[in-house]
Amino acid sequence: RKEVEQDPGPFNVPEGATVAFNCTYSNSASQSFFWYRQDCRKEPKLLMSVYSSGNEDGRFTAQLNRASQYISLLIRDSKLSDSATYLCVGSFSGGYNKLIFGAGTRLAVHP
Amino acid sequence: GAVVSQHPSWVICKSGTSVKIECRSLDFQATTMFWYRQFPKQSLMLMATSNEGSKATYEQGVEKDKFLINHASLTLSTLTVTSAHPEDSSFYICSAQGLAGGPRQETQYFGPGTRLLVL
Numbered sequence: 001r002k003e004v005e006q007d008p009g010p011f012n013v014p015e016g017a018t019v020a021f022n023c024t025y026s027n028s029a030s031q032s033f034f035w036y037r038q039d040c041r042k043e044p045k046l047l048m049s050v051y052s053s054g055n056e057d058g059r060f061t062a063q064l065n066r067a068s069q070y071i072s073l074l075i076r077d078s079k080l081s082d083s084a085t086y087l088c089v090g091s092f093s094g095g096y097n098k099l100i101f102g103a104g105t106r107l108a109v110h111p
Numbered sequence: 112g113a114v115v116s117q118h119p120s121w122v123i124c125k126s127g128t129s130v131k132i133e134c135r136s137l138d139f140q141a142t143t144m145f146w147y148r149q150f151p152k153q154s155l156m157l158m159a160t161s162n163e164g165s166k167a168t169y170e171q172g173v174e175k176d177k178f179l180i181n182h183a184s185l186t187l188s189t190l191t192v193t194s195a196h197p198e199d200s201s202f203y204i205c206s207a208q209g210l211a212g213g214p215r216q217e218t219q220y221f222g223p224g225t226r227l228l229v230l
Contacts, residue, residue, distance in 0.1 A: 004154075043204050043221040044155065087154070099145070099206075099219060103154040 003027050004102035006088050012108045017078045021105045023071040023088030030090035030100075033064055035073050038085045038104060047073075047086070078109045113139050115207050117222035124195055125230055131191045132225045134205030140185035141207035145219060146178070149202040161188050195229045202226055 006023045013019050025033075036044040048055065050062040050071055061074040071088055088102040114137040124130055134144055143162050147155040159180055161167040167180035179191040188207075192199055203226075206219040 008152075041202075041224075041226075043224045045221070046218070098157065098160065099155075100157075101147075101154040103152075 002102075003100045004088055004090050006086075006102040006105045008103060008105060010106040010108050012110060013078055015078055015080060015109055015111055017109075018074065018076045019078060019107060020075075021073045021086055021088075021107075023073075023102055025069050025071070025088075025090050025100075027090065027092070027100075028066075028069065030092060032091040033071050034089040034091065034099075035060075035062055035071075036087040036089055036101075038087055040085075044087055044101075075107075078107075080109050080111065083107055083109045113137075113207070113209070113218075113220040115205065115220045115222040117203075117205055117225050119225060120223060121226040121228075123228045123230065126196050127194055129191055129193045130195055130227060131189055132203055132205075132227075134188045134190070134207065134222050136186045136207040136220070139207075139209050139220075141188075141209060142185070143208045144182060144188035145206045145208070146180065146188075146190050147204045147206070149204060149224075155204060158190075192227065195227070197229045200227055200229045 004025050033050040035047040037047045038044040048057050050064045052064045054063045059076045063072045085104040085106050087104045090100045092098045116135045118133045146158045149155045158173045159167045159169045161180045161182035163182045163185050169175045182188040204224040205222045
């Protein structure tokens with residue numbers, strides 16, 4: 001079983017739609033979680049950290065449920081520029097932060 | 112934000128040759144650098160973790176004699192793919208984490224990646 005699992009998609013949505021991505025993790029020792037965005041043939045870029053209390057950054061809302069080992073990302077009012085692959089990432093701290101990446105969920109926003 | 116560079120950005124080589132990829136943190140010192148590999152439509156897989164002045168820690172299944180890592184300074188780590196073969200063709204990405212106690216200690220900053228094609 002993969003340590004971080006995501007639905008690969010693709011999610012094809014019209015501009016303005018709300019879309020939600022889910023992610024589950026198997027290692028309860030995971031300490032921190034993040035959502036990264038990766039554009040085609042580019043490096044991943046940090047989108048936002050994820051906290052148990054839930055956190056919001058503009059149109060993006062992330063949530064962590066440690067009891068269910070479940071992470072979510074909600075994107076409201078989708079823009080064409082949101083089209084990318086969204087990576088769910090867990091972090092294990094052992095002197096340094098080891099990141100475990102999910103395979104990513106592809107989002108395609110169309111006019 | 113912090114800047115991490117990689118060189119070269121892409122390389123094509125013949126089977127059997129060795130390829131060196133450099134990863135530099137340009138505006139901060141990095142205690143730890145990470146090397147990842149990503150095959151098409153797959154997730155980034157951590158290959159190894161390198162700490163300045165010490166031997167790299169390799170993930171299970173990654174051959175340390177094939178993927179040589181040197182972290183000679185706080186701003187430079189190199190990955191050498193020795194005797195590269197077509198199956199080594201991939202997207203290699205490094206990341207750098209700032210010094211413990213510093214403002215960048217909790218975050219990994221990614222380089223732009225290096226595309227390797229072995230013919």
